Structures are given as structure tokens and as C-alpha cells.
Amino acid sequence: MEKIIVRGGRGLNGTVRIEGAKNAVLPVIAASILASEGKSNIYDVPALADVYTINEVLRNLNCEVEYENNHITVNAEGILKTEAPFEYVRKMRASFLVMGPLLARVGHARIALPGGCAIGSRPIDQHLKGFEAMGAEVEIGNGFIEAKVDQLIGTKIYLDFPSVGATENIMMAATMAKGTTIIENAAEEPEIVCLANYLNAMGAKVRGAGTGTIRIEGVKKLIGAEHTIIPDRIEAGTFMIAAAISKGDVFIENVLPEHLRPLIAKMTEMGVIIVEESNGLRVIGPEKLKAVDIKTMPHPGFPTDMQAQMMSLLLQAEGTAVITETVFENRFMHVEEFRRMNGNIKIEGRAAIISGPNNLQAAEVAATDLRAGAALVLAGLVADGYTRVTELKHIDRGYVDFAGKLKKLGADIERVFEVEENELENLEAPAPLKMDPNFA
Numbered sequence: 001m002e003k004i005i006v007r008g009g010r011g012l013n014g015t016v017r018i019e020g021a022k023n024a025v026l027p028v029i030a031a032s033i034l035a036s037e038g039k040s041n042i043y044d045v046p047a048l049a050d051v052y053t054i055n056e057v058l059r060n061l062n063c064e065v066e067y068e069n070n071h072i073t074v075n076a077e078g079i080l081k082t083e084a085p086f087e088y089v090r091k092m093r094a095s096f097l098v099m100g101p102l103l104a105r106v107g108h109a110r111i112a113l114p115g116g117c118a119i120g121s122r123p124i125d126q127h128l129k130g131f132e133a134m135g136a137e138v139e140i141g142n143g144f145i146e147a148k149v150d151q152l153i154g155t156k157i158y159l160d161f162p163s164v165g166a167t168e169n170i171m172m173a174a175t176m177a178k179g180t181t182i183i184e185n186a187a188e189e190p191e192i193v194c195l196a197n198y199l200n201a202m203g204a205k206v207r208g209a210g211t212g213t214i215r216i217e218g219v220k221k222l223i224g225a226e227h228t229i230i231p232d233r234i235e236a237g238t239f240m241i242a243a244a245i246s247k248g249d250v251f252i253e254n255v256l257p258e259h260l261r262p263l264i265a266k267m268t269e270m271g272v273i274i275v276e277e278s279n280g281l282r283v284i285g286p287e288k289l290k291a292v293d294i295k296t297m298p299h300p301g302f303p304t305d306m307q308a309q310m311m312s313l314l315l316q317a318e319g320t321a322v323i324t325e326t327v328f329e330n331r332f333m334h335v336e337e338f339r340r341m342n343g344n345i346k347i348e349g350r351a352a353i354i355s356g357p358n359n360l361q362a363a364e365v366a367a368t369d370l371r372a373g374a375a376l377v378l379a380g381l382v383a384d385g386y387t388r389v390t391e392l393k394h395i396d397r398g399y400v401d402f403a404g405k406l407k408k409l410g411a412d413i414e415r416v417f418e419v420e421e422n423e424l425e426n427l428e429a430p431a432p433l434k435m436d437p438n439f440a
């Protein structure tokens with residue numbers, strides 16, 4: 001089993017460069033399906049497990065995808081297939097983002113129904129409500145969702161919740177609908193703006209992305225375009241916490257501070273020194289941290305994808321902190337793992353109450369989702385002894401060489417492959433020695 005082993009106690013120092021954003025690149029790659037003419041070139045693509053998965057989804061739909069040195073080329077000019085099997089949707093729910101582009105381009109999509117996952121049930125009713133309002137017929141059966149339409153028609157769609165995925169899927173579908181689509185109560189995340197910029201470079205007419213109302217005038221066709229992915233605000237935030245929790249001094253390069261306002265505000269309230277410099281942020285961890293309350297909200301509120309990492313930091317703060325998770329109904333799975341490290345956390349409904357500071361102790365803990373995994377490694381940076389984090393497949397979905405980047409900053413950390421007692425019997429027996437008949 002692969003593990004990250006980290007020993008606490010070292011202050012981090014130096015510079016870390018942030019990759020392109022996972023949550024921006026996945027919809028952008030999906031949107032490439034819309035180009036019936038010309039290749040798309042996408043830059044600053046992080047080498048993440050999720051990127052390999054979406055590339056496979058596109059190849060299965062008959063798109064040509066080449067990926068090298070953080071650069072992807074997509075050619076979607078051929079005749080497209082329209083089915084995305086469970087194999088991909090199970091690995092990554094964002095595979096469902098191909099539905100909007102397929103409906104726009106060919107009027108048909110059959111995609112495995114995404115199941116629940118560790119952070120909540122994550123329904124897709126708002127995506128489907130949007131497609132149906134635009135005239136698609138949607139059927140659910142045998143574990144698949146099938147949608148069909150001759151021509152999508154623009155209309156007004158009010159989202160019950162500003163869902164990131166539903167906003168993206170509907171926005172992509174609407175680019176080639178007849179007439180104008182207006183999405184109200186749309187998500188305002190920076191990743192929505194990144195996608196809209198790409199769609200507009202392809203010839204779409206999307207206005208208002210980044211606000212609660214997005215207006216899309218349908219066009220006849222889209223062509224391949226060049227696009228650079230925005231920096232990953234969640235990876236940046238994770239390294240900001242690594243600097244702060246270890247009482248280090250780290251320069252975080254390739255970030256857009258305007259995407260990190262809620263985190264900068266809350267960390268500053270805690271006593272962390274954050275200096276905005278050109279193309280980056282310098283983060284200096286103080287001797288003592290103050291407890292603050294956090295409430296996760298859609299953007300520009302505090303991001304749910306930083307909740308677990310913030311919990312690591314709050315475990316080190318003096319006083320009582322309350323984290324309220326309002327976006328996902330089950331995103332406290334990491335609390336049980338923090339308790340194994342001696343973390344004092346109580347759960348009351350949607351709130352986690354943290355009393356600190358805590359003398360964290362090393363333990364073997366499991367990543368329950370990708371941010372929980374990163375948060376446990378962060379806690380390991382200050383825990384007494386060797387923390388062993390397992391289930392690294394989650395971390396690999398969202399972080400490029402997480403342990404390697406922390407090690408370069410001075411952390412005492414290794415990623416290792418350890419054979420467990422119970423895995424021994426499943427190991428392949430060594431091949432029998434072959435005797436060479438010519439051997440005298």
C-alpha cells in the first residue's frame with residue numbers, strides 16, 4: 001500500500017509553484033467537444049489523475065487527445081460517440097460535464113448515473129432541470145441517464161442552488177442553443193469565468209460569468225481555440241496553510257490573490273502574515289494562532305474545498321473555533337481521522353467545534369477524500385512522530401506530487417510503498433527459476 005509518511009516539527013521555507021486549477025481544467029477539456037472544426041490547445045494543464053480520466057472519457061467519445069508537458073491538444077472534428085460508461089463516472093463525477101457539450105453538438109448523450117460519494121449524495125437534478133427546460137427529453141434507467149433533443153432552445157433557468165457543475169453544464173449546452181439562455185442564481189466561482197473565457201474564444205457569446213446571472217446567446221458552431229488555465233486557488237490555499245501551520249516562511253508563486261480573498265481574510269484574522277507580491281503571496285506562520293469561526297459558502301464565500309485544511313490549522317489555534325459546512329451534507333469524514341491524532345473536535349449537526357491548541361500525535365490515518373487527505377498531511381507537519389497517510393488515490397486526484405513539493409520546502413516527508421501483513425499472501429509468488437538447457 002502506498003503511504004505518505006511525515007514527521008512533524010520542521011518549519012517550511014522556500015518557493016512553491018502552483019499548477020493550473022483542477023476544477024477549471026476539467027470543464028474546459030469537456031467543452032472542447034463543442035468544436036466541430038479546428039483543434040483546441042489548452043495550456044497549464046496539471047498532471048492529475050482526474051485529467052487522465054477526463055482525457056480517457058473524451059477518447060472514448062472519439063475525440064483525439066494528446067497530452068504532454070502540461071499542454072493538451074483536443075481534436076473533436078470526427079463523428080462523436082455519445083456514451084460515457086460507469087467506469088469513468090465512478091472515478092470522477094466531473095465526467096458528467098460531457099453531457100451539456102454532447103447535447104449541444106449532437107443532441108444525444110447517455111452517461112452513467114453518478115452515485116453518492118464520501119462528501120455527500122451530490123444529486124444532479126439542477127443539471128437535468130436545465131437541459132429539460134431547453135427542450136431535452138431526459139430518461140433515467142439501468143444506471144444511465146439518457147438525454148435527447150433535435151435542437152436545444154434558449155430559455156430562462158433559475159438554479160435552486162448556485163451549483164458549479166450545473167452552471168457549467170448548462171452554459172456549455174446553451175452555447176449552440178437556438179436563441180438566448182439566461183441562468184439565474186448561477187455559480188460565481190473563478191472556474192466558471194475561466195470556462196466562459198474559453199467558450200468565448202471558441203466563438204460563443206457568454207456574458208456575465210462571475211456574477212449570479214449569465215446570458216448566453218446561441219451560435220451556429222464553435223471552433224477550436226487556445227486557452228490557459230487559471231492557477232489552482234485550492235492548491236495555493238493548501239500550501240498557504242502548510243506555511244502557516246509549520247511556522248514557516250513560504251513564497252507561493254503563480255496565484256491570483258483575488259481568488260483567495262476569503263482564505264486570506266480568515267488566515268489574517270488568525271494572526272498569519274500574508275504579503276501580496278507580484279505573481280505570488282508570501283505566507284509567514286506566527287508563533288501563536290487565534291481561533292476563528294468559518295462558514296463554507298458558494299463563492300465568494302469561504303470554499304468548502306478548503307474546509308478540511310483549515311481544520312488542521314484551527315487545531316493549532318488557541319480558543320474555540322466553529323466550522324459550519326453548508327455546501328455538502330457529509331463533509332466531516334476527516335474529523336474521525338483527526339481524532340486518531342488526538343484532535344479535540346465535536347460534531348453538532350453541520351458544525352464542527354474545535355478546541356485548541358492541540359498537541360497532535362502521529363497515527364496511521366486514511367484520506368477520505370482529496371482535501372481530507374491533504375489536511376491530514378498538513379496535520380502531520382506538526383504532529384509528534386511519524387504520521388502515515390493512506391488512500392493516496394484521493395490526493396492524486398487533486399495534487400501534483402504533493403509530498404515532493406512539501407519535501408522541497410523542507411518537510412520531513414516521504415511517499416513510500418509498504419507491504420502490509422495482510423497483503424503478503426496476495427503478492428505474486430516469485431517466478432520459478434528457469435534452467436537453461438544449454439547450461440553445462
Ligand SMILES: CC(=O)N[C@H]1[C@@H](OP(=O)(O)OP(=O)(O)OC[C@H]2O[C@@H](n3ccc(=O)[nH]c3=O)[C@H](O)[C@@H]2O)O[C@H](CO)[C@@H](O)[C@@H]1O
Pocket residue numbers: 022023024026094120121122123124125126127128161162163164165166187191304305327328329
Ligand atoms: C470538479 C469541480 O469543479 N468540483 C467542485 C464543484 O463540484 P460540483 O459542481 O459537484 O458542486 P456543486 O456546486 O454542484 O454542489 C454544491 C451543492 O449543490 C448540490 N447540488 C448540486 C447539483 C445539483 O444538481 N443538485 C444539487 O443538489 C450538491 O449536492 C452540493 O450539496 O463545486 C464544489 C462546490 O464548490 C466543489 O467542492 C468541487 O470541488
Ligand SMILES: C=C(OP(=O)(O)O)C(=O)O
Pocket residue numbers: 023093094119305370371398
Ligand atoms: C470535491 C472536490 O472535487 P470533485 O468535485 O471533483 O469531487 C474537490 O476538488 O475538493
